[in-house]
Structure formats: C-alpha cells, structure tokens
Amino acid sequence: MHCAVESWAAQLKYTAEAEKAKWSLEKDVKNVSDGTKTLTTFYKSSSDTTEMANKIENMTRDIVSSKLLCDLMTIYLGERIIPVFKKEKIELYRKVFAQYQVNEITNCHKTAGFWATMLENETIKAAK
Numbered sequence: 001m002h003c004a005v006e007s008w009a010a011q012l013k014y015t016a017e018a019e020k021a022k023w024s025l026e027k028d029v030k031n032v033s034d035g036t037k038t039l040t041t042f043y044k045s046s047s048d049t050t051e052m053a054n055k056i057e058n059m060t061r062d063i064v065s066s067k068l069l070c071d072l073m074t075i076y077l078g079e080r081i082i083p084v085f086k087k088e089k090i091e092l093y094r095k096v097f098a099q100y101q102v103n104e105i106t107n108c109h110k111t112a113g114f115w116a117t118m119l120e121n122e123t124i125k126a127a128k
Helices: 001-032 046-118 121-124
Strands: none
Touching: 001 046, 046 121
8 A cells, every 4th residue: 555655656656746847948949049048058059949849748648647647546445445454444443442442341341349358348348
C-alpha cells in the first residue's frame, strides 16, 4: 500500500515538474520570438525556436501520458489497493479491540476477587 501511494505521489510530482518545465520553455520561446533577452535566452536565436517548439511538443505528449497514468493509478488505488488495505486494518483493529475486551474482563475478575478476599479478612470483618 505504502509503495503504491508513494509511486502515485512521485508520478504526480513528475507531472507537475514537467508542466513547470514546459511553461518555462514556452516562456523562453516567446522571449526569443519577441527578441527579449533573458538569462536563459541570451545565447539563443530565432532559429533555435524550432528545436524548442519540438521540445515543447514532446513535453506536451509526455505530460498528457503522465496525467493519464496518474488517473489510471488513482483508479487502481481506489478500486484495488485501498479496499484491501482497509479490510486488513479493520480486521487488525477488531482483533486488538477483542483482546482489549478480554484484558478488561480479566482485570474486573481480578478486582472482584481482591475485594472478595478483603471482605473475608477477619480484621476487616471485626471493624464493622
């Protein structure tokens, strides 16, 4: 369960980072096209925009695939992994609670036995 959720979270993180990188690259393409020079576009010319546009297209396909994978993982977690995990945990909690009940009943019997012994004590009987 833990590994499945970690993998799902890692995939979501990867998707977010890919979207951020794509946004940054799109911004660079716009800056190069407008002739604006920034730190990342200082050595780039307008002929480099074709290569950057191809990268953006590849990133877009990658992001779409990654989002589909995240959706698939979400469905799989919700339908297969989480119900099994929930069933196992409920069964464990049931067993722990049942053991707790047994312990409490045992403690009550011991307490009743102690007080019965105390009431049978001659010194306590004489104190009445």
